[in-house]
Amino acid sequence: NAGVTQTPKFQVLKTGQSMTLQCAQDMNHEYMSWYRQDPGMGLRLIHYSVGAGITDQGEVPNGYNVSRSTTEDFPLRLLSAAPSQTSVYFCASKRGRVGDTQYFGPGTRLTVL
Amino acid sequence: LAKTTQPISMDSYEGQEVNITCSHNNIATNDYITWYQQFPSQGPRFIIQGYKTKVTNEVASLFIPADRKSSTLSLPRVSLSDTAVYYCLVGPSTSGTYKYIFGTGTRLKVLA
Numbered sequence: 172n173a174g175v176t177q178t179p180k181f182q183v184l185k186t187g188q189s190m191t192l193q194c195a196q197d198m199n200h201e202y203m204s205w206y207r208q209d210p211g212m213g214l215r216l217i218h219y220s221v222g223a224g225i226t227d228q229g230e231v232p233n234g235y236n237v238s239r240s241t242t243e244d245f246p247l248r249l250l251s252a253a254p255s256q257t258s259v260y261f262c263a264s265k266r267g268r269v270g271d272t273q274y275f276g277p278g279t280r281l282t283v284l
Numbered sequence: 285l286a287k288t289t290q291p292i293s294m295d296s297y298e299g300q301e302v303n304i305t306c307s308h309n310n311i312a313t314n315d316y317i318t319w320y321q322q323f324p325s326q327g328p329r330f331i332i333q334g335y336k337t338k339v340t341n342e343v344a345s346l347f348i349p350a351d352r353k354s355s356t357l358s359l360p361r362v363s364l365s366d367t368a369v370y371y372c373l374v375g376p377s378t379s380g381t382y383k384y385i386f387g388t389g390t391r392l393k394v395l396a
């Protein structure tokens with residue numbers, strides 16, 4: 172299994188541009204989530220999904236959209252990039268059972284100029 | 285939502301046992317306690333998880349008192365490679381919304 176994969180690894184955007192960060196998992200996990208981590212800080216939950224077709228907001232959802240059309244994929248869309256969205260973005264997945272652990276991807280480092 | 289509080293940083297020497305305590309006063313009945321380790325430029329990695337009493341695996345032990353309002357991660361005989369940030373996570377959450385919220389983490393530095 173590849174686990175949780177994220178693309179791209181690095182991205183530079185200009186203010187106002189839009190883009191999609193990709194996340195995929197091959198473990199048939201129901202639960203997927205997106206976090207952002209600013210330099211020297213902890214992880215903050217952006218959006219999450221408990222299954223295909225079901226998404227919900229986390230702590231910091233503004234400026235981001237998600238969709239979950241398949242179990243495997245959970246893309247994160249930045250609608251109009253702002254410098255405040257410069258961060259490292261981590262995707263995670265877990266099985267739907269209470270007590271199962273989350274598995275994290277390697278991250279995408281995004282810089283917005 | 286169950287919020288966690290941890291010390292911001294800790295220093296230790298190689299070979300010592302390190303105990304990191306996490307406070308989670310409003311933990312819910314169906315919440316588990318999970319600890320993650322994160323190295324720079326990497327995603328968090330699962331260390332250990334528990335619900336009550338004591339859990340031990342090949343890398344750590346987790347102690348949870350009867351009231352479950354706190355937990356302690358114990359790392360036996362740390363080495364330089366254990367220098368990392370350690371996060372305590374409580375979830376799925378009091379409302380069952382599956383919002384897994386990370387705290388600020390504890391930055392552990394192991395000295396030679």
